[in-house]
Amino acid sequence: MILNYIPRVTQLDAVQLDKQIEELFKHLLHQSTKYVKPGFFEPYLPEIDLFLRTWIFKYSVYSKRSTFGQDILSLNYKKDNFTNSKIYWYFGYTIGLRYLKDRALYSFTSNMRVQNLFYKIEMFQVVGDILNFLRFIQSGKHPMLIDFFLGLELTAEKLTREDLTDFSWTRELLWHNFIELIGTVMSLINMFGLKRKLMQMLKYAWWKPNTYSRGQMTTPVMLSQTDCTTCLNKPVLPHTMGCSHIFCYYCLMANKIADQDYACPKCYYNGKDIKRFTVV
Secondary structure, three states, X not given: OOEXXXXXXXXXXXXXXXXXXXXXXXXXXXXXXXXXXXXXXXXXXXXXHHHHHHHHHXXXXXXXXXXXXXXXXXXXXXXXXOOHHHHHHHHHHHHHHHHHHHHHHHHOOOOHHHHHHHHHHHHHHHHHHHHHHHHHHHHOXXXXXXXXXXXXXXXXXXXXXXXXXXXXXXXXXXXXXXXXXXXHHHHOOOHHHHHHHHHHHHOOOOOOOOOOOOOOOOOOOOOOOOOOOOOOOOOOOOEEOOXXXXXXXXXXXXXXXXXXXXXXXXXXXXXXXXXXXXXX
């Protein structure tokens, strides 16, 4: 049995899943290139994003007539209404236009005419997305602006979640707003300083022997099994701050910028002399 009515929450969940899947791919790509010289891939980031989004599009919308997020929730576009010409328009709006905007930011940074053009296009997109969302809340169809323009409709043979009542719909909205509130409050707290103070308190706790004392100015030694004191991975651009432990450059500098009194997690030495570690 084909279901023509899809709950609004399910459609919005599919949109969010698509964004999270793209971010997951980007994170994996970043992890695979973290040992490459910094700045090597930056000039080609728009092309890398274009390739990644095209690959996702090829194996989702182009092949299955549904995005990965929709496929997870057992949704798909009506195939008889999703012609090849609409696929090209879909690709151009969701991927091609984003690539042109990203490339313009990289290549035409000082060209104000080009920047103003894409600024106006982005402004029209934002206004269109807001108006389309208001229409979607009322009608329950076409959660994306491009879906509305192309007349694409979602359908499903089954739903992976139960029909939502007004109570559960309100509960999800409240929970989402609560999470946003927590994120806003946490962004105002100096987590690095709080963590440092907690570590200083815990090192004197009776259940944790105080095996580390104040660090001394010692010469660090890097072996094959040496890990970064902060992230516990192999040090990337190894640096030191005066004690015998080695850090990644990004781990050490990020903590020092966020908290000037950042101390070594192992020996609690608060070093100020940050130097690049050189193997002799």
